[in-house]
Amino acid sequence: MYDAELMAVATGAAGTLVAAIAASGAEQMHLKVAHFFRLASPDQQRAAAQAVDDTAVQLTPSSPEAQVLAWAQLIAQYLAEHHDAMSELDELVVPTPPASKVWNQHNNGTGTFIGGDVHGGVTFNYGGASDGGH
Template identity: 75%
Template sequence: MYDAELMAVATGAAGTLVAAITTSGVDKMRLKVAHFFRRGTPEQQRAAAQAVDDIAATLTSPSAEARELAANIWTRLIVQYLAEHCDAISEVGELAVPTPPASRVWNQHNTGTGTFIGGDVHGGLTFNYGGVPDGGR
């Protein structure tokens, strides 16, 4: 029997993981799941990879029942894995956190002559949002 804390951690991670598969995409979450289950047996790794694909297919038309079923599958997989690999409990948070979206960058370069406020303008602007700052560049 698993203790209540382990079940609570696994249940929370499973629900968030199901949501992340829906929002972040299957490919990104497949990589996270593979990294999390890296200490597992080949059978555990295959089961986790298959669960990502099965759940992604199930969630193409998401219903409350489909999300609950997916969360239950992940809870079982995570509990079994953590029971054998207790040191992985510190990584559960990383598994359940959705991957942030990629940065979007637009470049605008302005050149020209004529009447501008303050004279001629030469230069450009770079808008980078949704990503990590690049050190003031």
């Protein structure tokens, strides 16, 4: 069994990870999990990838505890074998920002608009990074 401090860290990370899988879906979390477990054995990497899918399929709002416990065990085992990965744990559990949604509208032509003819367009980038007004 792992020491109490390691299990506390692993359980906290596991809870956040399960919530991220529930919010973002398995597809969004596969890359993060694969990156975090990159030093693991191939069997451990496959187990972590499968755990993402299992969590997404089995997670219900009333029963996340079993998923958190399973992830806590995976994370604790990995951290026990790869102590340096502790510094990367934040990257695993920081929520993935939502994907940007972009809409483009282009207006041109003749006719009466408010104030006369309108030429140009507008781009809405909802949820994305600002490009500085360009």
